[in-house]
Amino acid sequence: MSLKLHLNLLEYLRKSREDLAAEARGEGDTLAKHRRALAAYVDQHGHSIIGVFEEVVSGERIVDRPEMQKMLHALNEGKYNGKKIDGVICIDEYRLGRGNMIDQGIIQDTFKTNKMILVTPRKVYDPESELDEEWFEFESFMARREFKMINRRLQRGRRQSAAEGKCVGKLPYGYIKGKDLVLRPHPEESRIVKIIFDWAVEGMGRKVIANKLTDLGVPTPSGKIDVWQQTTIKKILANRVYLGEVEFGKSKYSKKDLGGYHVEKVHDSSKWIRKENAHEPLISVELFDRAGDAVKRRIPPIKSGSPISNPFASLIKCGVCGYSLRRQIHKQNNADRLICSHYKCKNRSTNFILVEDRLIRTLQKFLSGFELELGQNQVKIQPTKELLNARIVTLEKQEIDLKKQSDNIHDLLEQGVYTVEKFLERTTDLQVKANKVKEELESCRKDVERMIEMDYHKKEALPRLINVLNTYHTLSPEDRNKLLKTIVQKMVYFRAEGTRLDEFSLEVFLDV
Ligand SMILES: [Zn+2]
Known part of the structure; x- marks a missing residue:
């Protein structure tokens, strides 16, 4: 294509997943590097950057990317801050969209209908040139496929590691993890785990165990708070990691449309990965089972039949320990207190009203x-x-066009213009296109x-x-x-x- 000079460009910056991983390895701020590279390129070619759109969130879909939305809007307007836009510059084409087909389509359409040029240091895409458009389509498609493959490979790798007895998930309390990803007992925490199981067998409830550990000043697993929760005890008592087993794939994580993750339990146990004798156990099978039985035997606290006196019941939590707050009724009117139900909590109470x-x-x-x-x-x-x-x-x-074309080739066959082979070839071709359009x-x-x-x-x-x-x-x-x-x-x-x-x-x- 002919060389275009003095283009007014919008700069689009976005981190990919691999960039985030590289940054975690200490390779520096990716976007700062991209910005420098693009500035040098623009200087060299005599273009100007008239606006910068830097995505801080890392969503793949346009809906999750406010800066992309703004940029597309500007491209449709054709102007930014009063200046005519010639195109967009970014470090590589797949920064624009690794989302689904629709997002790809929207982006391409916007470039095409507004005759916007896409500049990357490696290649300049001009939508007015048909060949370039194909390139763009092909490369973004490849990027998407590659992305899916990386994802799948990652997941496969994790399952494989788990099957070999390596710990690929969160580090369980009581253990440390070596470079080989195999768990080894943590010198202090492993003792606490044993004590928790012993106490459970002795008949202590989860809440009593939690309070006792708090009283003894034992650091909690998270380290964020200094009060042990009974749910933590519950999870420890049920975790088969202490028997030397590695379990993986019991929960499935999927992305929510509006950000964050959705966690789903995987009920089909054939999909779980379980490896016995993966590392040194902290608890014998006998102790594990007896502790489990002891916990099961305990009767849950009886609910009183009295009506709820606290409008906040099961709605308000303590900002220090996470326990519920209760309303303490006072004889004197309007002097009811709202206090944390954990007896050792430092959170101060106040008047309910x-x-x-x-x-x-x-x-x-x-x-x-x-x-x-x-x-x-x-x-x-x-x-x-x-x-x-x-x-x-x-x-x-x-x-509609495709339907017309399909009708046409029928005519062409009947009129003897097309051979049967040619007809079949064209029909298949159109069918593929029609399916793609329908899907999108x-x-x-x-x-x-x-x-x-x-x-x-x-x-x-x-x-x-x-x-x-x-x-x-x-x-x-x-x-x-x-x-x-x-x-x-x-x-x-x-x-x-x-x-x-x-x-x-x-x-x-x-x-x-
Ligand atoms: Zn509290």
């Missing part, structure tokens, strides 16, 4: 923030939705649906929030509790020693 007031005020703030956000969200989501809809229109046209069309439509749904969830939560604010004060504690549960997921309370009663923090997490 102060927390209740704070909660209501926080919910009011949420309400106004929410109404505002819903308005803004509309603006934020709109560009992507427009792009998707535009893509759907293009694809629908392609679908389906996922495009699904994406649009999902966006509408996301918006709906927020809108739907709004009336629940308003309902809580309007009716809360008219209800009994038990009904207040029910009402709060329609909107509040949890609350976390903390007050430091030596502060005033109202100088506490209350974090409220909504269930939307």
